[in-house]
Amino acid sequence: MNFLAHLFLSDSNPPIRVGNFIGDFVKGRNLEEQFGKEIARGIQLHREIDWFTDRHLVVKQSKQRLRIKYRHYAGVIVDIFYDHFLAKNWDKYSEQLLPDFAEECYRQIESYNTVIPQGVKYMMPYMTKGNWLVNYARLEGIHRALSGMAHRAKFDSKMEEATNELKESYPDFENEFFLFFPELKKMCDEWLSRH
Numbered sequence: 001m002n003f004l005a006h007l008f009l010s011d012s013n014p015p016i017r018v019g020n021f022i023g024d025f026v027k028g029r030n031l032e033e034q035f036g037k038e039i040a041r042g043i044q045l046h047r048e049i050d051w052f053t054d055r056h057l058v059v060k061q062s063k064q065r066l067r068i069k070y071r072h073y074a075g076v077i078v079d080i081f082y083d084h085f086l087a088k089n090w091d092k093y094s095e096q097l098l099p100d101f102a103e104e105c106y107r108q109i110e111s112y113n114t115v116i117p118q119g120v121k122y123m124m125p126y127m128t129k130g131n132w133l134v135n136y137a138r139l140e141g142i143h144r145a146l147s148g149m150a151h152r153a154k155f156d157s158k159m160e161e162a163t164n165e166l167k168e169s170y171p172d173f174e175n176e177f178f179l180f181f182p183e184l185k186k187m188c189d190e191w192l193s194r195h
Helices: 003-008 014-025 031-035 037-055 057-088 098-111 118-130 139-152 159-168 170-194
Strands: none
Touching: 003 014, 003 037, 003 057, 003 098, 014 037, 014 098, 014 118, 031 037, 037 057, 037 170, 057 139, 057 159, 057 170, 098 118, 139 159, 159 170
């Protein structure tokens, strides 16, 4: 899952939300020493989400559709596609309007500016100016996100072309998202209640 899902699955707890958001930028295990207990819980939740997602049969089905052309980038692309379906169908999952949710998240992340990793600090002005979380709902927003990732990739990923596959198999990817996301939400809710 990508940024929007990680933020949404954090149960509106600001430090957990921030930890879940920065998870890809954090290495190592001494998380509480680096970030404090609540942000560390968010980073751990991020890792649980990634583990659950990577092993889920429905997600594997989505990735398989992309594997030949995009190889190991298929998982990254599916994460972005699923954020698109979450944004597009936001009212099915939240009573809060997506623009309000996005603005709240941007403010919360900025309020932790002293502890967030340098990579996040560098990215945030671009994210807020381009309102990525809201623009994921549009194919143009997904294309922009994938093109940016392709530009930063070490190898020729062809990710900037992936919206073509999304358009070609749109109902399949959307149905797979609808099957998968409730299970992921349930896992996160249970994990948060246990931790």
